[in-house]
Amino acid sequence: xNVVAREAAHARATPRSDRYxxxxxxxxxxxxxxxxxxLDISVARSEFxxxxxxxxxxxxxxLRLIAGLMKPDGGRIAIGGNDLTQVPAHKRNIGVVxxxxxxxxxxxxxxxxxxxLEAQRTLKAEIGGRVQNALALVRMxxxxxxxxxxxxxxxxxxxxxxxxxxxxxxxxxLDEPFSALDRKLRETMQIELRHLLRDLEITSIFVxxxxxxxxxxxxxxxxxxxxxxxxxxxxxxxxxxxxxLHVLEFVGQSTRIxxxxxxxxxxxxxxxETPIGQIRASMRRNSGPTGKVVxxxxxxxxxxxxxxxxxxxxxxxxxxxxxxxxxxxALHFKPPxxxxxxxxxxxxxxxxxxxxxxxxxxxxxxxxxVYPTP
Amino acid sequence: xxxxxxxxxxxWVMLGLVLMFLFTPIVIVVAVSFTExxxxxxxxxxxxxxWYYSIRNADGLLASAWLSxxxxxxxxxxxxxxxxxxxxxxVRRMVPGGDAIATFMASPLMIPxxxxxxxxxxxxxxxxxxxxxxxxxxxxxxxxxxFIMRTVLASLSMFDFSMVDAARMLGCSYPRAxxxxxxxxxxxxxxxxxxxxxxxxxxxxxxxxxxxxxxTKTLPIQLLNQLEMSPDxxxxxTSALLIMATIxxxxxxxxxxxxxxxxxI
Numbered sequence: 001x002n003v004v005a006r007e008a009a010h011a012r013a014t015p016r017s018d019r020y021x022x023x024x025x026x027x028x029x030x031x032x033x034x035x036x037x038x039l040d041i042s043v044a045r046s047e048f049x050x051x052x053x054x055x056x057x058x059x060x061x062x063l064r065l066i067a068g069l070m071k072p073d074g075g076r077i078a079i080g081g082n083d084l085t086q087v088p089a090h091k092r093n094i095g096v097v098x099x100x101x102x103x104x105x106x107x108x109x110x111x112x113x114x115x116x117l118e119a120q121r122t123l124k125a126e127i128g129g130r131v132q133n134a135l136a137l138v139r140m141x142x143x144x145x146x147x148x149x150x151x152x153x154x155x156x157x158x159x160x161x162x163x164x165x166x167x168x169x170x171x172x173x174l175d176e177p178f179s180a181l182d183r184k185l186r187e188t189m190q191i192e193l194r195h196l197l198r199d200l201e202i203t204s205i206f207v208x209x210x211x212x213x214x215x216x217x218x219x220x221x222x223x224x225x226x227x228x229x230x231x232x233x234x235x236x237x238x239x240x241x242x243x244x245l246h247v248l249e250f251v252g253q254s255t256r257i258x259x260x261x262x263x264x265x266x267x268x269x270x271x272x273e274t275p276i277g278q279i280r281a282s283m284r285r286n287s288g289p290t291g292k293v294v295x296x297x298x299x300x301x302x303x304x305x306x307x308x309x310x311x312x313x314x315x316x317x318x319x320x321x322x323x324x325x326x327x328x329x330a331l332h333f334k335p336p337x338x339x340x341x342x343x344x345x346x347x348x349x350x351x352x353x354x355x356x357x358x359x360x361x362x363x364x365x366x367x368x369x370v371y372p373t374p
Numbered sequence: 375x376x377x378x379x380x381x382x383x384x385x386w387v388m389l390g391l392v393l394m395f396l397f398t399p400i401v402i403v404v405a406v407s408f409t410e411x412x413x414x415x416x417x418x419x420x421x422x423x424x425w426y427y428s429i430r431n432a433d434g435l436l437a438s439a440w441l442s443x444x445x446x447x448x449x450x451x452x453x454x455x456x457x458x459x460x461x462x463x464x465v466r467r468m469v470p471g472g473d474a475i476a477t478f479m480a481s482p483l484m485i486p487x488x489x490x491x492x493x494x495x496x497x498x499x500x501x502x503x504x505x506x507x508x509x510x511x512x513x514x515x516x517x518x519x520x521f522i523m524r525t526v527l528a529s530l531s532m533f534d535f536s537m538v539d540a541a542r543m544l545g546c547s548y549p550r551a552x553x554x555x556x557x558x559x560x561x562x563x564x565x566x567x568x569x570x571x572x573x574x575x576x577x578x579x580x581x582x583x584x585x586x587x588x589x590t591k592t593l594p595i596q597l598l599n600q601l602e603m604s605p606d607x608x609x610x611x612t613s614a615l616l617i618m619a620t621i622x623x624x625x626x627x628x629x630x631x632x633x634x635x636x637x638x639i
Contacts, residue, residue: 069543
């Protein structure tokens with residue numbers, strides 16, 4: 001993506017100019033290893049941002065730095081203009097939902113939720129009502145007297161959310177809160193939590209390594225790699241216009257083909273020589289790299305059949321595999337000159353298509369992404 | 375899997391025999407303590423409390439009971455503090471070789487008491503420690519440590535330290551978070567460890583026998599002396615009181631933390 005496009009995307013992604021949470025040039029080292037390097041990120045009020053990345057990319061470290069459970073080696077963290085860098089965790093008024101919920105097993109559901117209010121010396125008369133309201137938000141009033149060990153995973157998560165929200169935190173941090181739930185429940189809870197947080201207009205930062213979770217829940221996604229933010233954008237931007245090869249690989253499925261880009265192709269496009277023939281990519285979309293490059297294509301952009309026009313790439317490849325998913329079908333092609341497979345997604349499999357058939361494939365040059373080989 | 379009826383019957387019979395084996399001596403001792411006769415005889419003849427009164431007059435029995443209680447209480451308390459801190463350091467990996475340290479601290483359980491007793495005696499001589507009370511106390515700290523370490527380590531290994539983080543994020547300072555979240559969660563384990571440690575110290579014979587002197591005798595040693603010199607039911611009365619004290623201690627622990635939670639550690 002070129003600079004102009006990136007700035008335009010950024011302007012779209014941050015309609016509110018206020019930098020509610022401001023993390024500036026934060027660095028964190030563990031011994032000789034630098035986990036975060038001069039990292040900047042700002043979050044608008046009531047925005048929901050995901051930190052997405054593989055394990056070890058520094059996302060949990062960033063979360064713990066914002067929470068105050070760790071001290072940064074450099075940089076500054078501020079909320080609503082107040083510098084919190086030197087403020088201890090217990091005075092930051094930040095809510096956290098931990099990965100394993102970290103509920104207190106020696107207390108009842110009600111007492112767990114009241115814990116924060118008591119620690120902050122809220123008036124006794126006020127506590128009962130606020131606890132009831134918080135439990136009502138997550139629909140857990142009926143379980144107020146229960147012990148934590150008597151709750152299911154989903155119920156525990158609700159209590160953890162209520163406990164974090166009852167103190168009216170200025171920021172909510174969520175550390176992979178869905179990883180302990182089974183798939184069906186996870187999907188329900190994701191939507192439910194998203195609605196709740198949107199209704200309460202609470203600013204949230206959500207750490208996950210699950211790209212689907214990030215795409216479903218976020219206003220914006222920060223894709224992290226090796227202690228840096230590689231791209232910050234809306235789910236659509238991150239998926240359709242990955243800023244780097246890492247983002248392309250980490251978010252969603254894609255076919256990647258190595259090749260060599262020539263200086264200029266026909267009609268202002270860039271031409272790439274690959275093992276499966278020349279592929280053209282639109283200059284408007286790419287910064288026009290030359291030399292060794294990787295071409296990336298999303299599976300749903302590729303269609304079967306001859307290309308309908310000159311703005312499409314076309315190749316012929318042998319069908320190796322058909323994978324049926326119900327709502328869609330994935331086709332895997334294996335050109336002899338390529339190590340990886342070409343992944344194609346179609347809504348419905350055309351009749352008479354079977355593995356071993358040589359088929360024509362086409363996709364728009366506008367949907368062809370090009371990245372320099374790392 | 376089907377288990378034949380006969381196996382069940384056999385299990386119940388075994389259970390009955392084991393319980394009988396465990397309880398008969400206790401029942402007999404308690405019964406004998408109420409006898410009127412001046413010798414150990416079962417079944418007891420008549421009913422009297424005179425042997426309970428005679429505990430007061432028996433030579434050194436009360437003094438040695440007081441000494442045993444002191445040594446058991448102080449050594450358990452010191453082990454409790456040192457052992458808990460040590461266990462935290464091991465579990466949080468604050469020191470290298472933590473597992474080796476934990477094993478070493480628990481090793482006195484695996485060494486015969488007589489060996490430990492001789493070792494303590496010789497070491498005390500070597501460093502010129504002549505005070506029987508101090509030597510006893512040091513030996514009993516070593517003796518009680520394994521009980522504390524084992525139970526506290528087990529409790530801490532099940533404790534999720536992210537709860538401490540959660541308490542901090544909810545407004546507790548670090549020490550307050552430990553107090554409000556860590557302590558209540560490991561308390562049942564710690565209490566059961568302390569109870570076992572106290573009992574182990576209180577009725578220890580093989581180590582203490584090497585370390586006592588004429589003026590400083592623990593209760594088990596004094597009881598055995600008494601049995602050799604004037605074998606009357608005073609000893610039975612003392613034993614009955616100890617059994618009662620143990621039952622009271624168990625009831626109190628049950629009320630405080632629940633025996634079920636204590637025994638699952």
